[in-house]
Every structure is written in C-alpha cells, then in structure tokens.
Amino acid sequence: MKKVIVIGANGLTAQQVIARLSKQPNVQLSLFVRQANKLNTVHDDKKLSIFEGDAVNMDDLRAAIQGQDIVISTLGGMDLDVKTGNIVKVMRELGVKRLIAISAGGIYDELPEPFNSWDKQMVGYTRPTNLRTVEVIEHSPLEYTILRPVWLTDKSIEEVELTQKGEIFKGTETSRASLGRFIADIVENPQLHIMENLGMSQPDTEGDRPAAYR
Numbered sequence: 001m002k003k004v005i006v007i008g009a010n011g012l013t014a015q016q017v018i019a020r021l022s023k024q025p026n027v028q029l030s031l032f033v034r035q036a037n038k039l040n041t042v043h044d045d046k047k048l049s050i051f052e053g054d055a056v057n058m059d060d061l062r063a064a065i066q067g068q069d070i071v072i073s074t075l076g077g078m079d080l081d082v083k084t085g086n087i088v089k090v091m092r093e094l095g096v097k098r099l100i101a102i103s104a105g106g107i108y109d110e111l112p113e114p115f116n117s118w119d120k121q122m123v124g125y126t127r128p129t130n131l132r133t134v135e136v137i138e139h140s141p142l143e144y145t146i147l148r149p150v151w152l153t154d155k156s157i158e159e160v161e162l163t164q165k166g167e168i169f170k171g172t173e174t175s176r177a178s179l180g181r182f183i184a185d186i187v188e189n190p191q192l193h194i195m196e197n198l199g200m201s202q203p204d205t206e207g208d209r210p211a212a213y214r
Contacts, residue, residue: 004187005030005068007055007087008075010039013102013152016180017072021187022047032064055083061090070187073101081132088140097143098190100183105150105199107131111169114208119150134197145186146197149174151210155202163199171201172210178202 004021006014009031021027030049033039039050053060055075065071071091075083084101091099105111106119107130120127137144153173158181161170178200186192207214 001026001028002070002187002190003028003030003068004070004072005032005051005064006072006074007032007061007064008073009033010035011074011076012154013176013179014074016176017074017183020180020184024184024188027187030064030068032061055086058086058090061086062094065090065096066094068096070098070100070190071096072183072187073099076102078126078129081129081136084133085136088136088142091142092140099137099142099144100147100186101133101137101144102147102149102179103134104130105148105169105174105201107134107148108165110163110167110199111150111172112206115169115172118209118213138197143190143194145193145195147179147182148197148199149179150199150201151212152176152179153202153210153212157202159203160200161203163201165197165199167199169199169201171203171205172207173202173205174200175202 004027008014010033021029032051034054036050036052051064107127111119134146151173153175155175156177157175158178160178163169
C-alpha cells in the first residue's frame, strides 16, 4: 500500500489527481487543505485522510507528511517558493523522498515565440517565484519530478507532449486532465521520471497564445 498525500487539494488540478488516485486500490490517499470545509472532493471518509493546515506552518506539514511515501504538491501563488521550501525541509527531516511538484512553463524562456512574449506580458511576474520553486527542489536530495505546464484548460484530452529542461515547448495549453493522468501514472510506477524537470503541453495547440485568448 502506497501512502500518498496531495498538498493543495482544493485546487482544480488537484481534483483531477484525486479522482484518479482514489481509483487506485493500492493507494492510501491523504489530502492537505487550508480549510477542510471548502474541500471540493466528494470522498469516502474510510478511504481518505484530511489534514487541515497551511504550508507556511512547518508543524502542519510535519503532521501531514509523517509516514507518507509520495508527496504531490499542486500549490500555487506568489509564496510558492517559500511553501515548497518548507515541504522539502519537512520531507528531508522525516525521511520521505518522493516528490511530484507542479511549477509552470516559461520560467526558462523556453516557450516558442511569439507565445513566450505574450505569456511574459500576461503572467511574467510569476516567473521568478516559479523558478525559485524549481531551484529549491533541484538543489535538494529528494527523488523529484517537476512538471511545467503552460496555460491550463478544463479540456478532457489526456495526451501530452513532453519536453526536457532546456528544450523549447511546442504547445500553448495543458489540460488539467492530462496533469491528473500523468501524476497518477507516476504514483502507480514511482520510478518513472525521477530527477526529471518536464515541460507539458497538448499536441496541436501551437500558436501565439492559447485558443481561449485568440
């Protein structure tokens, strides 16, 4: 039985992850949320453990991460680097090694033009925080997988195009469904994509911006 915790479990991407992991019979799933009463997931209390807390609070994280095998961070925000640093510290302290974390495409200017310039104009202010987040993870001894999606959609498509760190993206969109599927696949086989920093986009979404903004 794999013990897996999703940190930031109220988010839309987290919901896609949770929906898939809850169907894996060998997964004992825990959720970490700031306010449990706002949890969107319909859950069976016998199968899920809920931890209420804030990732800026080390004690909250310790209580949640203790005994876990895999930590999944779907957190965001302008303090993501701080929260991720706390997660890394607690994981090291407790001897938990496997981390799957979501950052964002564009932090290395690795988006194709003119999409890169458009993305920078729209959300460029988030890039430094997301870059620091990735660096915190990469400089740790954890067995990590970093995922860098681009503009998130609620489309049902699960097919993805992967790019390695240093490679240029092709697409402009990433579906939350594909993130959920990809993360669930890693949980099923935790040896996949260890120590990899992957860009993720959907095939056939090339352009100067995501379809919703054209």
